[in-house]
Amino acid sequence: MSQFLKNTAAGFLQDYGGAVLIHLLLILIWQLVADYGGLPPYMLPSPTEMLATLSETGNRWAQNAVVTMIEIVGGFALAVVIGVALALVFSWSRTALLLFMPLLVSLNMVPKVALGPLIIVWFGYGLITNMMIAFAICFFPVVITTAKGLSEIEPELLYLARTVRASRWQIFRKIQFPGALPYIFSGMKVSAVLAVAGAVVGEFIGSDKGLGYLMLQVQVNLDTASMFMAVLLITLIGVALYGAVALLEWLLVNRGGQA
Amino acid sequence: MTDQPFIRISGLRKVYGEGGAKPYVALSDVTLTVNEGELLSIVGPSGCGKSTLMMIIAGLQKASAGELQIGTAQGDFDPHRHIGMVFQQALLLKWRTVTENILLPAEFLGLPMKEARERARYLLQLVGLSEHGEKYPKQLSGGQQQRVSIARSLIHDPKLVLMDEPFGALDALTREKMNLELLRIWEESGKTILFVTHGISEAVLLGSKIAVMTAGPARLAEMIDVKLPYPRRLEMKTHEDFGVYTRRVYSLLGME
Numbered sequence: 104m105s106q107f108l109k110n111t112a113a114g115f116l117q118d119y120g121g122a123v124l125i126h127l128l129l130i131l132i133w134q135l136v137a138d139y140g141g142l143p144p145y146m147l148p149s150p151t152e153m154l155a156t157l158s159e160t161g162n163r164w165a166q167n168a169v170v171t172m173i174e175i176v177g178g179f180a181l182a183v184v185i186g187v188a189l190a191l192v193f194s195w196s197r198t199a200l201l202l203f204m205p206l207l208v209s210l211n212m213v214p215k216v217a218l219g220p221l222i223i224v225w226f227g228y229g230l231i232t233n234m235m236i237a238f239a240i241c242f243f244p245v246v247i248t249t250a251k252g253l254s255e256i257e258p259e260l261l262y263l264a265r266t267v268r269a270s271r272w273q274i275f276r277k278i279q280f281p282g283a284l285p286y287i288f289s290g291m292k293v294s295a296v297l298a299v300a301g302a303v304v305g306e307f308i309g310s311d312k313g314l315g316y317l318m319l320q321v322q323v324n325l326d327t328a329s330m331f332m333a334v335l336l337i338t339l340i341g342v343a344l345y346g347a348v349a350l351l352e353w354l355l356v357n358r359g360g361q362a
Numbered sequence: 363m364t365d366q367p368f369i370r371i372s373g374l375r376k377v378y379g380e381g382g383a384k385p386y387v388a389l390s391d392v393t394l395t396v397n398e399g400e401l402l403s404i405v406g407p408s409g410c411g412k413s414t415l416m417m418i419i420a421g422l423q424k425a426s427a428g429e430l431q432i433g434t435a436q437g438d439f440d441p442h443r444h445i446g447m448v449f450q451q452a453l454l455l456k457w458r459t460v461t462e463n464i465l466l467p468a469e470f471l472g473l474p475m476k477e478a479r480e481r482a483r484y485l486l487q488l489v490g491l492s493e494h495g496e497k498y499p500k501q502l503s504g505g506q507q508q509r510v511s512i513a514r515s516l517i518h519d520p521k522l523v524l525m526d527e528p529f530g531a532l533d534a535l536t537r538e539k540m541n542l543e544l545l546r547i548w549e550e551s552g553k554t555i556l557f558v559t560h561g562i563s564e565a566v567l568l569g570s571k572i573a574v575m576t577a578g579p580a581r582l583a584e585m586i587d588v589k590l591p592y593p594r595r596l597e598m599k600t601h602e603d604f605g606v607y608t609r610r611v612y613s614l615l616g617m618e
Contacts, residue, residue: 257453262420263467266421268442277455277469277470278455282455284457
């Protein structure tokens with residue numbers, strides 16, 4: 104096992120060592136430019152100044168980060184559940200597909216961010232509203248990719264299933280859904296990134312909590328270091344969500360001989 | 363093989379868009395009998411209706427006219443229980459192991475899984491893949507994958523196995539090997555098999571009977587009894603008798 108870990112670590116270093124180095128290099132250059140470049144700190148704070156803002160209790164980092172995280176994850180989870188369910192309905196009913204898929208495509212053309220103020224009218228300020236905006240923005244990729252994945256079943260396999268009395272639900276559970284998983288996950292990865300943007304935009308428009316709201320608060324004081332820190336935390340939440348999706352994909356798809 | 367008629371078809375016909383401006387005849391004039399345990403080769407060009415015939419026998423399409431009876435006695439054949447199918451593509455689920463793939467029809471039918479697992483082990487042995495049960499499809503060659511799909515078609519102990527160009531996607535050498543394997547599996551399992559193919563020598567080598575079908579219009583041209591002895595071997599292809607049968611099929615297909 105430890106040998107396995109060693110090999111994996113060695114392989115990782117070989118494949119990605121360069122990329123990690125470039126990331127670190129960029130942070131180093133940033134630090135040097137900020138320290139010696141002659142720019143005022145409100146224009147470009149250094150990474151260390153940025154980290155120092157974590158001790159500013161007035162920013163209520165943890166509370167704000169948790170709110171933003173709940174909005175992102177909530178909107179994302181809702182989009183995945185409703186998106187997959189809707190795609191399933193489309194795969195079962197051609198009529199539903201023909202009637203409602205074009206509507207979905209039209210609705211997707213509406214910039215969801217522009218709906219923000221309307222959603223605030225409907226749901227009021229706060230967490231639920233921002234979750235809805237995140238949901239609206241990341242729902243569509245899940246529906247599209249899942250519907251595509253569910254429809255990829257070979258007709259002959261369907262014949263075979265029908266000669267042994269397979270029910271719709273059995274076909275979905277044993278053939279369609281596992282077959283669609285790679286599609287669903289690619290949709291989820293796109294959605295994970297969009298959900299972050301949706302939640303933060305919601306917080307910009309109208310909110311009294313969350314990292315997006317915090318950014319507007321500290322902007323007034325030209326506390327650029329805290330703004331950067333907020334962006335970093337938002338990014339980390341996004342990375343964590345994306346990582347969780349990728350891990351789940353690996354567990355469910357790649358490990359079992361697929362991919 | 364018994365002399366009990368197992369499939370009786372008379373005057374079977376399939377027309378699309380009947381009564382419309384341009385009806386399309388997908389199948390006509392099919393009258394034939396297949397005995398229990400027989401291997402019927404169905405050979406013909408594209409558009410001769412051989413796949414349509416399969417679909418109708420499988421209960422997946424309705425005939426426009428004619429009669430179809432399956433089973434040696436009235437009511438002893440259930441098309442939703444007693445049919446196994448093999449297609450040109452192996453159609454294995456890539457996230458399931460070989461054994462899990464073979465078990466799929468048993469799961470759909472809700473058969474007792476303990477017995478089904480035992481039968482899957484037996485079938486793996488029958489198709490010569492005893493060592494490969496835990497592998498995933500992509501770890502197998504094309505011929506091996508098709509063996510798995512044959513094993514899958516037998517898991518629920520069907521009375522009738524329908525094969526639609528099962529070896530059409532394999533290279534020539536693998537195909538000949540699979541022909542011999544199929545003959546062995548057929549003899550060991552005693553199933554009634556309908557084997558659709560483009561390959562004339564394959565049809566003659568395998569079939570105890572051959573249904574020769576022609577296109578334009580799609581119809582059954584002739585039934586041929588193949589009186590070559592079993593077990594059949596590849597070298598029979600060089601025998602005079604074999605040539606007589608293949609020439610007969612070629613001439614029926616207008617390819618002389």
